Amino acid sequence: MKIKIRTIFAAVAVMITASMAATLPARAVVEININKGNVEPLPIAVTDFLSGDQLGANISAVIAADLERSGLFAPIDKKAFIEKISNPDAAPRFEDWKVINAQALATGRITKQADGRLKAEFRLWDTFGGQQLTGQQFYTTPENWRRVAHIIADAIYERLTGEKGYFDTRIVYVDESGPASKRIKRLAIMDQDGANVRYLSDGRDMVLTPRFSPNRQEVTYMSFSGDRPRVYLLQLETGQREVVGNFPGMTIAPRFSPDGQKVIMSLLQDDGSANIYTMDLRSRTTTRLTNSQAIDTSASYSPDGSKIVFESDRGGRQQIYVMGADGSNPQRISFGNGSYSTPVWSPRGDLIAFTKQSGGQFSIGVMKPDGSGERLLTTGFHNEGPTWSPNGRVLMFFRQPRGAGAKLYTVDVTGRNERQIQTPNGGSDPAWSPLLE
Numbered sequence: 001m002k003i004k005i006r007t008i009f010a011a012v013a014v015m016i017t018a019s020m021a022a023t024l025p026a027r028a029v030v031e032i033n034i035n036k037g038n039v040e041p042l043p044i045a046v047t048d049f050l051s052g053d054q055l056g057a058n059i060s061a062v063i064a065a066d067l068e069r070s071g072l073f074a075p076i077d078k079k080a081f082i083e084k085i086s087n088p089d090a091a092p093r094f095e096d097w098k099v100i101n102a103q104a105l106a107t108g109r110i111t112k113q114a115d116g117r118l119k120a121e122f123r124l125w126d127t128f129g130g131q132q133l134t135g136q137q138f139y140t141t142p143e144n145w146r147r148v149a150h151i152i153a154d155a156i157y158e159r160l161t162g163e164k165g166y167f168d169t170r171i172v173y174v175d176e177s178g179p180a181s182k183r184i185k186r187l188a189i190m191d192q193d194g195a196n197v198r199y200l201s202d203g204r205d206m207v208l209t210p211r212f213s214p215n216r217q218e219v220t221y222m223s224f225s226g227d228r229p230r231v232y233l234l235q236l237e238t239g240q241r242e243v244v245g246n247f248p249g250m251t252i253a254p255r256f257s258p259d260g261q262k263v264i265m266s267l268l269q270d271d272g273s274a275n276i277y278t279m280d281l282r283s284r285t286t287t288r289l290t291n292s293q294a295i296d297t298s299a300s301y302s303p304d305g306s307k308i309v310f311e312s313d314r315g316g317r318q319q320i321y322v323m324g325a326d327g328s329n330p331q332r333i334s335f336g337n338g339s340y341s342t343p344v345w346s347p348r349g350d351l352i353a354f355t356k357q358s359g360g361q362f363s364i365g366v367m368k369p370d371g372s373g374e375r376l377l378t379t380g381f382h383n384e385g386p387t388w389s390p391n392g393r394v395l396m397f398f399r400q401p402r403g404a405g406a407k408l409y410t411v412d413v414t415g416r417n418e419r420q421i422q423t424p425n426g427g428s429d430p431a432w433s434p435l436l437e
Helices: 055-069 094-099 142-161
Strands: 009-013 042-046 073-075 104-112 118-126 131-140 170-177 184-191 207-212 218-225 228-235 241-243 251-256 262-268 274-280 286-288 296-301 307-312 319-324 339-345 352-358 361-367 375-380 383-388 394-399 407-412 418-421 426-432
Touching (some): 042 055, 055 104, 104 142, 184 207, 184 218, 251 296, 307 339, 352 383, 361 383, 375 383, 375 407, 383 426, 394 426
Parallel strands (some): 009 131, 042 104, 296 339, 407 426
Antiparallel strands (some): 118 131, 218 228, 251 262, 274 286, 296 307, 339 352, 352 361, 361 375, 383 394, 394 407, 407 418
């Protein structure tokens, strides 16, 4: 039975004015069930947005690339289009789109306003159902046109899957350049598709393990200033940097709590062990969570903040443990062959991603929070450092082939859709931001 949907046009402004979401039914005639084990990509047509210049085509190209890269959509070659859209406000000739098996159709228009802003409009159509699924409009400055494209791609993704998208996000990572004997590691930030790379440090001090705040434009990371690594906070909007505490030993592997009010990290002890601490960013008080002679590190909170996953060699080799947020009742959850490291909790709460080393190979895998259901998504010479997209459907990690520089890759939770992210230089230690506001 087909579901009748009213056409609703919502006004949403980007960066300058307040946004307003469209109220639409949760289900559509055409949709993707991403909870199935093997999802067949949905054929979708994304037409060049009318604009009078190249901008409309550029925006539609970014939208199509976002959707295609997710592995859930198969954008149709524009050469196959029969109808040329001349009025995006009017219903398309659905028969022309059904002939080329376009199950969904995105049309749009870009116009320049008197105040210099851009107005971007789009409509999403169910071609076989013969109806509009959603329509929205956005206002932004010309330099933010790529963000508009990502936001539209997110709206299409959400309308057809029922879940939030992840395209209007950024990645902070370590840009690597220079020879292996004198590697320069700079802090960098980019859009999730590799565009708009911007450097946040000058390369004089080596940086490692950057992580995004869940609710502020803020990054925590480790940097070697001299011979001593420290954990820093960096305000992205102002460039202000400050040290997180003045500890006598080295502080490593920082990460924010889900509410953004704490940083959890490891502090190296004089005897070579490492224990996990938290620091309240308001009061600057520290709390010790583990007390062992082992190396406990790479701590990551569950989304509700009630538990912490971390790696430890307290059993003889690196394994994954889960404990209460207060450090209570640590339990080992990894029991496969090899060693496990860099665990990170999915924002959905259903999975923990990790790096596994076994038989000279490095794998990126996932398991349930109790350790069951372990699955390896990708395996190679050196894969490491998974980070989750904000909707918990995709992982980014870095791969360093033998004798080559590190590169960034994404893979979805099925392991079937792996992609390289193009960056100007080598890249490692990626961290995914929440959806931008």
